[in-house]
Every structure is written in C-alpha cells, then in structure tokens.
Amino acid sequence: MKFDFIPGENPSYFESLRRDASISELPVAGTTVRQAQIDFLEATDHEFSKEAPEVLLADNFWYAPEDLENFSRGEDLSENSFALRFPWDLLRLNEILVAHIDTDFIEAHVYDGAQNEGFLYAGKGTKILPGVFIEGNVIIGDNCKIGPNCYIRGNTFIGDNCHIGQSVEIKNSLIMNNTNVGHLSYIGDSVLGEKVNLGAGTVSSNLRHDGSNHRSEFHGELIDTGRRKFGVIIGDGVHTGINTSFYPGRKLYPETTTLPGQIVQKDLKA
Template sequence: MELTFIPAKGEQLWPLHQNTPCSQQLIAGTTLRNQQTQQASSVSHIEHASQIENAWISRADWEAFARQLSTSTACFVLKSADGDILAWAGDPSGPAVTASDDSFLILFPWQFIQVNEQIVSKLDQNNHSGDISPAAHIDGIVHLGKGSRILPGVVIEGNCVIGENCKIGPNCYLRGSTTIGDQCHIGQAVEIKNSIVGHGSSIGHLSYVGDSVIGNHVNFGAGTITSNLRHDGLNHRSTVKGSLIDTGRRKFGAIVGDGTHTGIHTAIYPGRKLGPNSSTRPNETVQRDLES
C-alpha cells in the first residue's frame, strides 16, 4: 500500500508539537507516521490511499477496509466510530466503512498514550541490541537500542521499547507499555509506567512518571512525581482553550513539553500540562497548566 498523508487541521496538541506535525510523535521507537505506514503496507488490495495526518488507524481496521475494497470497484472512505474521516481510497465522498474504537483522530496529546499502548502491548519478539545486566529482571518483551545499557536491579514488567544510547537504572522499575527515546537517562529508583519519554530526556532518581507523555530534552529533578489517579475514580479532565475536556482516561498523569525542567520534589497534579521550556522550583506543586 502507498499512503499519502493529508495535513491535519484543528489539532489541539499543546504543549506537544508546536513546530512539528503530529505525525512526528515518538511511538514505540519510531514516529507515528512510520508506524502508520508500516501497518498500512502490510495490507493488500489497496494500491493507494490518502490519510489525515493526525489519524490513527489500527492494523485490524486497515485490513477490514482493504477487504471492503477488494469486493467492489467503488471508492470507499474509512470513518471513525465518531464519524470522523480517517482515510479514503479514490473519491473521499464515497460510501463509508466504519472503523472500530481502536482508530480515531488524534486531537489531544493524551491520545498518544492510547496509540502507544496498542502497539507496544502487541510486541511478541525481543530485540536486544544493547547490554542487559544479568542482575536485571525482565518479564516481558523488550526492544533495546544500540549503545543502551540496562543496569543491575532494573525490573521490567510488560513490554517496553528503549532507544539508542540510553542508561536505565540502577534499581528502577519500568512497567506497562512504555516507550523511551534515544539518549535518555532513567535514574536510580525511578518508576515509569505506561508512558512515553522523548529523546534526550532525563528522569532523575526517586521520580515517578505514570500514564504521561514527556517531550524531548526534558529534565525531571530528583523526586519529581506525577499523580495519575483521582480520589473519586472518575475520568480525568484537562483544560483545552479554556474548557475542561473529558480525557476518557481513568489514569492520566502529565503532558510535558520539550525542554522543560522541574526542581527537586516537584509534585504534578493529574492531567496537568507543562509548556515547552517551562520550569518549576524545588518542592513546587503544579496545580494548573504551566505556560512556557
């Protein structure tokens, strides 16, 4: 399959992707665009299709779309369960095929967590190009890039993708479907759960990152904690253009823009967003979104 990506309009992905398209987001060791192209290219019966740049389409939905096309010479449009156009072959005004809930337009930054979960959770083969200490414990599938080291005492539960030239540990805990970019440092006694950590970022010792998206070149001071669960157990809401939006997530930590630095012992309320190049003081509590 050959894909043409159509530029997205109306994205509300602050504080991520201020100067780059949504398709460049780190997902499972590569970009969102590369992941989508790989999924689509494994499907037959479609010679050429167009896709909205900020649309995520699961492999199963690509396959269902292709089966529909193989039974007819008509042009078809793939729509999300909410009625948004995701992709089409031929005429974008053709009859619609409805996708599952696994395919959707990416309009908010927390949706990258859902995409990453879909891909990383389905990994079924290890790819170890770096060094893993015999004193580490791994219970899951791990992709480890060249030049990266997993130090003694590290525990990994579930699947994890770690980029090149990273230092993981000692004595840290990675779980859920977690992706870590290139040239990252995950320090002593850090826990990262079901999150994306961008290239060149450092999560200082004694920190916790849960259900979050961390940008590139972010530095978390020691003891920085993201909270990800409301006391009442309801879905988290996040402010977008002055309105509170239901994220659909019962567990949701923080969205942190590129170049952000936190002081030691920073506590971040759930669902908060920290703008690019923002900073916090030691012992600060982030109760509201921080602008740059």
C-alpha cells in the same frame, strides 16, 4: 500499495507538548506516527491491501488495519481507529504499538542482576544496570542509561539518549529523546517531550480520588480525556526542581520550569 497522507486538522492542543508539531512525525513506540501507520497497514492480510494501488489518509488519524477496507468504502470505522487530537491520544497509540511487540530485540548491555518479564526492545549503546526490573512490553532506544534499581512497567517507550536514574519507576509512559528522569522519581501514564530534565523526587499523580475520568483544560474548555489514569503532559525543554509534584492531568508547556518542592495544581505556560 501506496499510502498518501494529506494534512489533517492540527489543533493548537499539541502546543502543550511541542510547538509547531507535525502530529504525523511525533515519536511513538520507537518510530513515528506516520511510519507506524504505514507498517501496520502494510502488514494487514486483507485482500484489499493487495489490490489497492493507493490509499489516501489524514495524517492526524490512526487507522486500525482491520478498518482499512471499511474506510475505503466510506463505511464507519471501529473504535480502534481514532483521531490524534490531543496529547493523550498519542499515549493511547503508544499503548497499542508497544503492546503489539511479540519478541525480544536486545542490542543493549544488560548487566547481571537486571530482570525482564515481557518483551523488550533495547537499542545499541544502552546500559540496563543491576537491579532494574522490567515488567511487560517496553521499548528503549539507543545510548540510554537505565538504573540502577529501576522499575519500568509496560507499555512504556523510552527514546534515544535518555537517562532514567536510580530508583525511578516508569509506568505506561512515552518519553522522547534526550530526556532525563532524576533518581527517586515516579512517572505514570504520562507523555514527556524532548530534552526534559526532571529533578530528583519528581512525582506524577495519575488517579483521582473519586475514580472518574480526568479532564484537561484547553482554551478555557475542560475536555474529558476518557482516561481514568492520566499523569502529566510535559513539553519539550521543561526542567523541574527537586521534589516537584504534579496533580493528575496537568500540562507543563515547552520551556517551563518549577521550583524545588513545587506542587503543580494548574497547567504551567511559559
């Protein structure tokens, strides 16, 4: 079965994460959106998948494998299939993919005193230092340094060449290549782009006091994210000063910076 991808609507909403982003090529769960889609659909057991010579798909949409046959017939898709219109949709997809792994694949050097509960993918050249506790499914790329004394919670993906420093907690987040999260920081339910550097003590909030869904502003419109827990979207090349704090659901556009001790109450644009 062959999959052909046609350009879908690529709204400017992804500018908050990466300028001129091709959504299908964004990293997620150790692969790309497009390759993850191909892998999942090829693994489906539906008879349709064995018979269909070609399937035409939009490249900014996630098609759940169980919906493949319905899609081909023009029928409605389930809620497990969804458009990738906003950066938090990438977080939703990452949750699905990381939760799906069902075995360990560890090429990293895991030091004595590090613990893992759940399934772990960890690449070559990566060091997981003493005192690191990994809970739930986690994917870590190549040549990373994790710890010491970190708490990494599922369903988290950390890309290649990343540094997660002393006493950092990461929860249910997507962190792209060449990004550093400085010591004594907390990042939860968030997406961090490439070449981000978070100063020590950078903290994201991810829960409203009233418990309602977070909303995020794009082009003057507040959009319901559908997420009760939602941290921060941090674009490529962002640097934060030490002890920066984020209100939940905020966005830092590529190449923006913060001052030491800054409280980010509104989106920051370069």
